[in-house]
Amino acid sequence: MKASYLSPAVGQYIMAHATPADDLLDELAAETREVTGAHAGMQITPDQGRFLTMITQLVRPALAVEVGTFTGYSSLCIARGLSGGRLRCFDVSEEWTSIAKRYWEKAGVSSRITLTIGPAADALRALDEEIDLAFIDADKAQYPTYYELVMDRLRHGGLIMVDNTLWSGYVADPSYEDATTRGIREFNDLVKNDPRVTSVILPMADGLTMIRKN
Template sequence: MKAEFLDPAVAQYILDRSTPPDSLLEELAAETIAATGDSAGMQITPDQGTFLTMITQLTQPEVAVEVGTFTGYSSLCIARGLSGGTLHCFDVSDEWTSIARRYWEKAGVTDRVTLTLGPARETLAAFQEPVDLAFLDADKPNYPAYYELLMDRLRPGGLLMVDNTLWSGRVADPAETDARTVQMREFNDLVREDPRVTVVILPIADGLTMVRRR
């Protein structure tokens, strides 16, 4: 459970009363734990998955982008919510995304997903399509760079979702001064001060920032 800043009973209550993952997502989550060990914590939570699918269904994007695919849980949830659009995924790991590709095929969404491998600062810079919906869940030190690349491509009214922005609640504690916490705190301030957007941080899992391009 990632929502460490919530009372555990409240966090569990939220999970128990959200639409649960189906058997395919549960299978993917289990394989991710077996295949990646301690890195499995990078996978989004079931309630985030439900939320991503719902937001995709509500926004009906023609072009969606994901930066940081890992083993494919979030991309599968977004792809399932599409109604004719395409999801473009950017990641550096062929090993981990090979799991994602298998599950896209199992779910019957392969035709909705395009995967580009390589450093996202380079591959995303080469991507020139206007974006309707984006999900950012990649290496945290590069969040500001990814944010600018995505904002340059996000349509007016487009939506960007950014994961891990509460950083286990440490961003709110001035006594926490480790590098990653400071980086996330600075990123949150950067977004808040951006005149191009309207922003709110939701206390889902480890914090999910919703950014709407004006």
């Protein structure tokens, strides 16, 4: 359970009352654990996956972008929610995204997805298209950079989802003063004080911020 700021009982209750993942997502989660070991904890949770699919169905993006693809769980959930639009994925790892590509094929969504390998900030700078929906889930130190680059290209009314913004609840605990916790706090402050957007932090998994460009 990633929502470690909730009691274990509440966390388990939430997981037990979301529509469960299907067999393909379960297979991807199992392979990710087997192949990547402790890195598997980077994967979004099944309820977040369901939520990303629903959000995509609601926004109906012509272009969605994902910053941080790993082995493909979140991209698969976004791609499944598309109705005619495309998803552009950015990640530095050929190895991890090779697993993602296999699962996009299995799910029949690979024709909707373009993957760019390399630093996501460079790829976003080079992107010359309007974005409707973005999911940011890569290296936390660059969240402010990804946010600004996506905001420059996001249509008004478009949506940005950002993962790990409660950082195990450490953001609200003054005894945590490590660089990552301070960085996430600064990012949360940046979003909260940005007059261009309306935002909420959802206490889902490790904290998921929803940001709408006004």
